[in-house]
Amino acid sequence: MTAQMFFIGFFGLASVWFGIVVFRTFSMVRSALALLFSQTALGAMFLSMQAEFLGVLQIMMMATEMSIMAIFMVMFMMDPGGLGEMDMTHQKRLSLGAGIVAFVAAVAVAVFVDWGPIADVAPDAAQQTVDLGLELLGRSMLIFETAGITILTAMIAATAVAIPPVKRKPSKGATHHEH
Amino acid sequence: MTTAVLLLLLAFGAYLVAVLENWATSGRFQLATPAFSALALLGRESVLPRKPDRIFFEVAPTLLLISAVLAAAVIPLTPNLIITDLATGALFINAALVYVLVALIMAGWGPNGAYAMIGGWRFLGQLIAYAMLIVMPITAVVMRAESLLTTQIVVSQAGLWNIVYQPVGFVLFFIAAMALAFLPPFDLTTAKGELAGGVEAEYSGVRLAVFRLGRLVLIITLAAATVVFYLGGWQGPWLPPWAWSAIKILAVTAIMLLAGRYMPRIREANLLSWCWMFGIPLALLNIFLVGVLVLVFS
Numbered sequence: 235m236t237a238q239m240f241f242i243g244f245f246g247l248a249s250v251w252f253g254i255v256v257f258r259t260f261s262m263v264r265s266a267l268a269l270l271f272s273q274t275a276l277g278a279m280f281l282s283m284q285a286e287f288l289g290v291l292q293i294m295m296m297a298t299e300m301s302i303m304a305i306f307m308v309m310f311m312m313d314p315g316g317l318g319e320m321d322m323t324h325q326k327r328l329s330l331g332a333g334i335v336a337f338v339a340a341v342a343v344a345v346f347v348d349w350g351p352i353a354d355v356a357p358d359a360a361q362q363t364v365d366l367g368l369e370l371l372g373r374s375m376l377i378f379e380t381a382g383i384t385i386l387t388a389m390i391a392a393t394a395v396a397i398p399p400v401k402r403k404p405s406k407g408a409t410h411h412e413h
Numbered sequence: 414m415t416t417a418v419l420l421l422l423l424a425f426g427a428y429l430v431a432v433l434e435n436w437a438t439s440g441r442f443q444l445a446t447p448a449f450s451a452l453a454l455l456g457r458e459s460v461l462p463r464k465p466d467r468i469f470f471e472v473a474p475t476l477l478l479i480s481a482v483l484a485a486a487v488i489p490l491t492p493n494l495i496i497t498d499l500a501t502g503a504l505f506i507n508a509a510l511v512y513v514l515v516a517l518i519m520a521g522w523g524p525n526g527a528y529a530m531i532g533g534w535r536f537l538g539q540l541i542a543y544a545m546l547i548v549m550p551i552t553a554v555v556m557r558a559e560s561l562l563t564t565q566i567v568v569s570q571a572g573l574w575n576i577v578y579q580p581v582g583f584v585l586f587f588i589a590a591m592a593l594a595f596l597p598p599f600d601l602t603t604a605k606g607e608l609a610g611g612v613e614a615e616y617s618g619v620r621l622a623v624f625r626l627g628r629l630v631l632i633i634t635l636a637a638a639t640v641v642f643y644l645g646g647w648q649g650p651w652l653p654p655w656a657w658s659a660i661k662i663l664a665v666t667a668i669m670l671l672a673g674r675y676m677p678r679i680r681e682a683n684l685l686s687w688c689w690m691f692g693i694p695l696a697l698l699n700i701f702l703v704g705v706l707v708l709v710f711s
Contacts, residue, residue: 261466263522270515290501294508297515298544304518305537359500363561 241282249275257323260316266304270296286359287366416496423485427629430666434629437670451622459618462524469523473516474620477627480512485634489564491647491654502563503555506638507548510593513631514540517595517602517612520624524615532611536602538681539592542688546589549696550582553703554642567646574645578706581699583643585692590635590669592684594628597673601681636665 252272256265273296280289308314323329357365370378431447462470486509487502489495499505514537521533555561557578558569576583592599603611610616616624640646640661647654649661679687 263469263518264466267469267515267519286499287501287504290499290504290508294504294511297508297511298540301514301518301537302541305534360560360562363500 238282238284242279245275245278245282249273249279260313260318260320260322262307262311262314262316263304264316265322266300266307269303270300273300284356284359285362287363415494419485419490419494419496420482422490423482423630423633426633426662427626429663430629430632430670433663433667433670434632437667437674454617454622454625455619457618459620460615462526462615464525465615466523466525469519470615471523471620473520473523474616474623474627476512476516476519478623478630479627480509480516481627481631481634483512484509485630485637487563488634488637488641489567489646490637490658492564494655495564498562498564501561503551503561503566503642506563507551510547510631510635513593516627520612520616526615528608528610528614529612532602532604532608532614535604535681536595536612539595539599539602539684542681542685543589543592543692546585546688546692546696547593549693549700550579550586550589551642553579553582553696553700556700556703557707559707563641567641567648570645571648574648575643579643579699579703581695582703583639585696585699586642587639587669588692590639591673594632594635594669596632596669598676598678599684600673601678632669633662633666636669637662639665 249272252268252275255268256272259265259268274293277289277292277296280286280292283289311320313320356362428447431450432442432444435446436442484506486496487499487505489498517536518533521530521536523529554566554575557575558566560566560569570578595602601607601611603613608614613621613624637658640658644661644665646661647658649657652660
C-alpha cells in the first residue's frame, strides 16, 4: 500500500513537473515532448492505481498525439528551435486566475462528491477491460459518442478553415450575369 | 530467470537479423560480419554535432532500444516463456512501439542537422499512414481471441491460424510492421542514398551502435508479433514449441528483409494516400468480416 502511494505521488509530481517544463523551454519540440512525458506520467499513475488498461491506453495515445502536435508547432511557430528565446506565455494574469479556479474546482469535486463505497480490492486487469467495454457501450455511450463527433466536427472545420479559398471562374455557358 | 533467458534470446535474435540483413542487401552470408561491424562502431569516436539538443540526442538511441525491448516483453515464445503475460498485452505492444516514433523524432531533431530532421519528420508522416493499419488488424485478432492476452491469442489459433482466418488483416499488418521498422521499401527515414542516413546521419560510434541495435531488436520484435498474431505462435507438429517460434520468427524476418529488396521505395506522400484510401477501408472491412465470422462460428 505504501509503495503504491509512493508511486502515485511520484508520478503525480513528475506529471506536474513536466507540465511546468512545457513553459520553461523555448524549443517547440522540447515543449511538445515535455507535455508528452507529463501525460505519460499520468498513464503511469493509472498503472500505479492498478488501472492497467487505462494506463496503457493513455501511454499509447499520447505519444502519437503529442508527436503530431510537435510537427504542427514546428511548422507554424516562427522560432521552433527557440534560439530567439521567444516567450512561451501570454495573458499571464488571466491564465493564472483560470488555473487557480480550475484547480480549486477539481479539488472540490474530488473532496465533496459522494463517490459511494470504495472497493477494497481492484478487480483483476482482464475483468477491468471487460467492465470498461460494457461501460463504454452502455451508460457512457452517449457521452463518448458526443465527444467523438464533436472532435471530428472540429477537425473537419479546422481543415476547412485552413484551406485558402479558391476563386472559381464562372464556367462558359453558365447563366451568370454581372451588373 | 525467464527475463534473462528472453533478453539473451533477443540479443541472439538481433544478431541473426543483422546477419540476414547483410545477406539480403549484399548477397553474402557471413556469420561474423555483424560482430566486426559492432566492434568497429564501438572503437570509433562518437562525434557530437555542433549545437545539438543534447537531451534528445543522447536519449533517442536508448529510447529506441527500450521501446523495442518493452514490446518484446509481452511476446510468448512458448506457453511459459514470456517475460510478463499482461492482461492488456496486445495493446501494450502498440503502446511500447509508439515510442519508436518519439525516439526517431528526438533523433531527427536532436543533432541540429537538416538530413536528420527531414528523416525524423518523414517517419512521423509514415506513421500517420500506417498507424491505423497496426491497430485495426490487431483489433480483429483480439476479437477472435476475445482476449488481449498474447498467450490467449496464440491459443485461439489452435484450429486455424489467423493468416487463413483473416488474410486481409495479415497483409495490412505485415506491410505496416515493415513501415514501423523502416525497412525497405519504407526506409525513407534513413534513406541511405538520399539523406546520407537520415536520422542516423549525425550519429557515430557507440551511439550509432545503440541505435542500430535498437532497430535490429525492433525488427525481430515485429516479426515475433506477426508470428504471435497471425502464424499461430509456438504451435506446430513434431517440434517443440520454442523451435516453432524460432523458425517462424526467423522466416518472417527473412521475408521482411527480402521483400524490400525487390520493391521500389515508396514516397511517404504516396504511402499516406494509399494507406488512407485503400488500407483503412480494407482494415475496417476486415474487422467487419471477422466480427461476422466470430458471431457465426462461436
